[in-house]
Amino acid sequence: MPGHKATGFCASALALALCAVLAGCAGTGESAGGGKVVLRYTWWGNPDRAARTDQALALFEKRHPGIRVQTSFSDYNAYKQKLAVQATGGDAPDVMQLDYRQIDQYASGGVLLDLARQKAVLHTSEIDSGLLATGRVDNTQYAIPQGRGTETVVYDVKAWKDSGVPLPKQGWTWDDWADDMRALAKATGRPGGTDPGWSEDVFEVWLRGQGKSLYTTDRRLGFTADDLAGYWTFTKGLQREGAVSPAEQNTQLDGSVENTPLGRGKAVADTNWDAPTSGYLALVPTGIALAPMPSGADGTPGQYYKPSMFLGIGAHTAHAEAAAELVDFLINDEDAARILGATRGIPVNETIRRRTAPLLKDFDRTIADYQASVEGTLNDPPQAPPPGDNALQTTFQRDYDQVSFDRMSPGKAAQDYITEAKAELRS
Structure with a gap:
């Protein structure tokens, strides 16, 4: 869904401020009987994440007997909609899980607390500075x-090995990747991988490998129509050769692993974020493996460590210190990290990550080992995308569909995208 624009949240923040002044609103927190503080903590996830979260929160409440935590969770799309309604209505939870693309949106709209106010409680010294900076907007830390x-490039291990094509390795370039997709298609009779032309995420990796960026620090486009046309010319050329998935398969892409060509047995490889690749285990019974993303022609890496999710505190919470204690616990407590495992990604606290990595099992360990293999080789992540990026992801896919189905040239589609993107970012 297209993201709500910051202007709407600014209006709701103003309404909330007036409410607080004129009607004496108390904020989102409550006090339970016996003097306990009640915090509302909302997040997205699945039943496994819910079970582990409940276990971790039971430990938090044991250590903080004056605090009780009320939780609610849902799948990602439902969560986004629910949180947007709460934020617009001035009813944001005390502690909330946030996606990368929500940070600027909610910070600019006055929904999130400036976390510097709780620096005595919320500790960040064990988090990589580049990673920590992704939660800042205009030099203010709004999320952790x-x-x-x-x-990662995730692939069917048996199919790739049986093809005789050398396995991917650190330092391969986009030209190497393209050659491998062609060779895999020739050897297996199916596309080597998913057509990456539809993915704004992959395009960002491509751009960064050329020393460019998706967005500038002042929230404008960091690339030109020629840059995008070059990318789409590259991907469409591979599609014509049969090296990557055809247009008809791309229309089935919906963000789930089940509907990818790899997940349906129609390709050897895919590109994805590392955590969701665990979903391929049930779809590719012969096994999967993870390889680094291709780099630029000169070896410049395009991929980066992205926060899998953030924690933020509601700007109008009545219990900011208690909320900060909860956030600090979830990020910096080793016992909490052992309970949560990799359900929210590999821990960002560097000491905890080193101590808990050997304890991870099964595919959690595969992801940890993969991340360790690229440690020290990646550049700092970009700042959080501007609010309009949610809508532009959809625009990106729509415009590439025109290229994919031969309805429009890469150059014309790229120009159309640039025009709409500039208008979206100005709105």
Whole structure:
């Protein structure tokens, strides 16, 4: 869904401020009987994440007997909609899980607390400075990364090995990747990988490998129509050769692993963020493996460690210190990290990450080992995308569909995208 624009949240923040002045609103927190503080903590996830979260929160409440935590969770799309309604209505939770693309949106709208106010309680010294900076807007820390992930080329191990094509390795370039997709298609009779032309995320990796960026620090486009046309010319050329998935398969892409060509047995490889690739285990019974994303022609890496999610505190919470204690616990407590595992990504606290990595099992360990393999080779992540990026992801896919189905040239589609993107970012 297209993201709500910051202007709407600014209006709701003003309404909330007037409410507080004129009607004496108390904020989002409550006090329970016996003097306990009640915090509302909302997040997205699945039943496994819910079970682990409940266990971790039971430990938090045991250590903080004066605080009780009320939780609610749902799947990602439902969560986004619910949180937007709460924020617009001035009813944001005390502690909330946030996506990378929500930080600027909610910070600019006055929904999130400036976390510098709670620096005595909320400690960030064990978090990589570049990763921590992704939660800042205009040099103010509004959110803390809770886990980290990075993009990967995930592939069917048996199919790739049986093809005779050498396995991917650190330092390969986009030209190397393209050659491998062609060779895999020739050897297996199916596309080597998913067509990456539809993915804004992959395009960002491509751009960064050329020393460019998706957005500038002042929230404008960091690339030109020629840059995008070059990318789409590259991907469409591979599609014509049969090296990557055809247009008809791309229309089935919906963000789930089940509907990718790899997940449906129609390609050998895919690109994705590392955490969701665990979903391929049930779809590719012969096994999967993770490889780094291709780099630029000169070896410049395009991929980066991205916060898998953030924690933020509601700007109008009545219990800011208690909320900060909860955030600090979820990020910096080793016992909490052991309970949560990699359900929210690999821990961002560097000491905890080193101590808990050997304890991870199964695919959690695969992801940790993959991240360790690229440690020290990646550049700092970009700042959080501007509010209009949610809508532009949809625009990106729509415009590439025109290229994919031969309805429009890469150059014309790229120009159309640039025109709409500039208008969206100005709104």
